Amino acid sequence: MKPGPLFYIQRDENVAGPYDLVQMAGLLRRKIITAETMTRRDGEDAWKAFSWQPQFSIAREMSPDAISSRTAELDEEAMAAKSGPIMLPSRETLQKLGGLVFGALLAGAGSYLIARLDTTTGYGLLIGGIAAVVVAHCLILARVLDEDYLTLGAMFFIPGYDLFYFVTNIWAYFTLFCVKYIGLAIAIGAALVLHLGTA
Numbered sequence: 001m002k003p004g005p006l007f008y009i010q011r012d013e014n015v016a017g018p019y020d021l022v023q024m025a026g027l028l029r030r031k032i033i034t035a036e037t038m039t040r041r042d043g044e045d046a047w048k049a050f051s052w053q054p055q056f057s058i059a060r061e062m063s064p065d066a067i068s069s070r071t072a073e074l075d076e077e078a079m080a081a082k083s084g085p086i087m088l089p090s091r092e093t094l095q096k097l098g099g100l101v102f103g104a105l106l107a108g109a110g111s112y113l114i115a116r117l118d119t120t121t122g123y124g125l126l127i128g129g130i131a132a133v134v135v136a137h138c139l140i141l142a143r144v145l146d147e148d149y150l151t152l153g154a155m156f157f158i159p160g161y162d163l164f165y166f167v168t169n170i171w172a173y174f175t176l177f178c179v180k181y182i183g184l185a186i187a188i189g190a191a192l193v194l195h196l197g198t199a
Helices: 023-030 056-061 071-083 091-117 119-144 149-155 159-167 169-197
Strands: 008-009 014-019 038-041
Touching: 008 023, 014 023, 023 056, 056 149, 071 119, 091 169, 119 169, 149 169
Parallel strands: none
Antiparallel strands: 008 014, 008 038
16 A cells, blocks of 8 residues: 655744654644645655645544554654754744844833823823733633643643643744733833822
């Protein structure tokens, strides 16, 4: 029997793989990849979105009980990864996280200065910042609720798993984190002025 095609995937400027179709279905099911993830079949040079691969519809409908023919290889790779060097974040990841921190600090400082000039605007910034935090947090929770029951149970009952979950899925939530923490910085900047003004 002819083995099925193997795929490489692009993640954060890194290439991972190869994965067989059963593994690709599992990655798709766990939302590690999406239909838009750039993929390349083993032996080919062209990168294309997974949804453009002929096997995408098969992977999308594949049963969770399907067994990969590469299970033994995966186990060996996992053991090698455990004994190998610690993976560090990519430069792009550090740049984006640094940009988020810098943007939040800048937004907080701007909010502080604007609130000092006009108290009414300060109250508007405070309310707007809190609203951004609440809306972003609700959207984060709504997206988390799309996960399977095992992931949700682990997040609620295993200490620290929620941090692990968000770190491993940071790009799925990055925009919402930006809104949440920049809104929080704006609210804090305005609140400092309003608190000092009433003290």
